[in-house]
Amino acid sequence: MTAADAELQRAIEAHQSGDLSTAIHGYRCVIENDSLQAEAWHLLGVALHQQGEHTAAVQHIRRAIELCGTNEAYYCNYGTALLAAGQTADACRQLERSLELEPARAEFHFNYANCLKQSGQLDRAVASYRQALQLRPAYPQAQNNLGNALMEQGLLDEAAGCFRTALASQPTFADAHHNLGNTLLRQEQHDEAQSHFAVAAKLAPQRPEFLQSYFLSLSYEVDVNAQQRFDLHRLWGAQIDGLHPAATAFANTVIAERRLQIGYVSADFREHAVADFLEPILANHDPVRCQVTCYTNVATPDERTEQLRGYGGQWRSIAELTDAQAAELIRGDGIDILVDLGGHTAGNRLGIFARKPAPVQVTGTGYGWTTGLPSMDYRLTDAIADPPGESRRHTEELVRIPQGMLCFQPPTTDPDVTPLPGSNDGTITFGGFHRHVKLNERTMKLWARILVRVPGSRLMLKDRAFRHAHVMQRTQNLCDACGIPREQVLWETGSDSRRDHLAMYGKVDIALDTWPYNGSTTTCEALWMGVPVVTLAGDSYVGRMSASLLMQVGLLELIAQTEDEYVDCAVRLASDIATLQRLRGDLRDVMSSSPLCDGPGYTRALEASYREMWRRWCDARHSARRAS
CATH class of the missing domain: 3.40.50.11380 (Rossmann fold)
Incomplete structure (x- = not known):
């Protein structure tokens, strides 16, 4: 073995052990002594690609191909580097070339499929992933990426099967756990989704997005208290902060009152x-x-x-x-x-x-x-x-913000407020237009108590997700378990038109808010359409959003502090047709003139808050300079 060969071998060994800096140095030394050493150029490019220097990787692997244009691995890695550098079309051409030279390599089909998927050619990508799996059945990475492509096509059951197959051969495959969790979440299988997110986060703590998916999947869970949520968010923050240390030096002009x-x-x-x-x-x-x-x-x-x-x-x-x-x-x-x-x-x-x-x-x-x-x-x-x-x-x-946390822009294509539906025959229709994930046992039991105390009343549930049979069945089962008679429930899937969505409030007398996760947009929309909203204030921001919005509109009497108050408030309002009719006619005007819709006033308050933040930053900079 020559000295150059020995140097190359040492660099390869360092590369295989994960020591990229030593490998890169070694490959450069080989090239300095022999600029025609194609393998050194190629492996240097691969190492640079793994280090995230994709443009440099492209240049070095291209040089290897110039020296040896018959090595199929060079074309494959060249295409992969081009793809990472954002040159998708050229990447596909190079990966096709690798397959022309060696059509029986599963990883070549896999890399080509990745390129096709990134370029939006999902059908061709799926076919190429399947070809890779035909050549190598035990290929969890190909199963995982095939699952991702199928998920993008909306084939959720088949996608989930791919992720499960990948995990059967590689149980510690964090990406497959995470992707299976995402698929299950889209299938409304929240409990199992959460378990896979939790496993992914534990397997790969260096991937903050896995922990993020986990705590987001817990967003509507009643049994997760505020402190648990805070701890998960803080852990995520520590993880991502460790990966990307925040900058501390800024060139911004330190003048407190400037624009x-x-x-x-x-x-x-x-x-x-x-x-x-x-x-x-x-x-x-x-x-x-x-x-x-x-x-x-x-x-x-x-x-x-x-x-x-x-x-x-x-x-x-x-x-x-x-x-x-x-x-x-x-x-x-x-x-x-x-x-x-x-x-x-x-x-x-x-x-x-x-x-x-x-x-x-x-x-x-x-x-x-x-x-x-x-x-x-x-x-x-x-x-x-x-x-x-x-x-x-x-x-x-x-x-x-003194005026309130939010300022609402009323829709420009809103339908007119309709007469109170309950004024016709005295039948009161309660409405819950929330996403089905906010509907939990505690909320539904409260609604059941209200329906019992308001004879002949009905509950209209509306969510586009009710178009899916499994979502409809889950919600129906929840209604049954909480004692809400089927004959009192009206199901609506609505349309994709916002105007049509707002028009549905014309069939509702009183809107019932969810707990512990309130509405915000739904609360504003109901009020704008003349429908009062009864809310139960919780112990966190998401449980107090409606309380904040109702406070801005001056409807404090619709904010309950206990479950009994919540039920009593809804029942009392349902028995007062005159008040419901008055609210129906007045709410839009009241809301329009309230702080909730005062865009100029809200923005001035927001700008004042920004200015105070900026003054504090400037004061801190001046103090630091005086201290130094």
């Missing part, structure tokens, strides 16, 4: 319930005091996106950017206060906030609990949703 650069990060700049609470803010920001930049994580903008964009400010799409790239963009824009509008909900970009690209970071509309991030400075709320003392369950400092 502020405000950045909003959201996946909901589109037709989404959260947009109803974003619009008043974007529409009413003072351009003299604030320059607004919206960082939109929306892959497919819609008409609502364009509507929101019309309020001015700067818009940046971050849908195609990594968290690191987006953080660098935000830092380059000189944002003073960066506001998260999603928390841990779908499409969130909390990984950006973990990197601390702005001096002051705030979380607000869109999520009911703490983010758990040490780098998140403040959380927006109010004194009803989070009474004094609640700070103990937040990693952020709570900032209470």
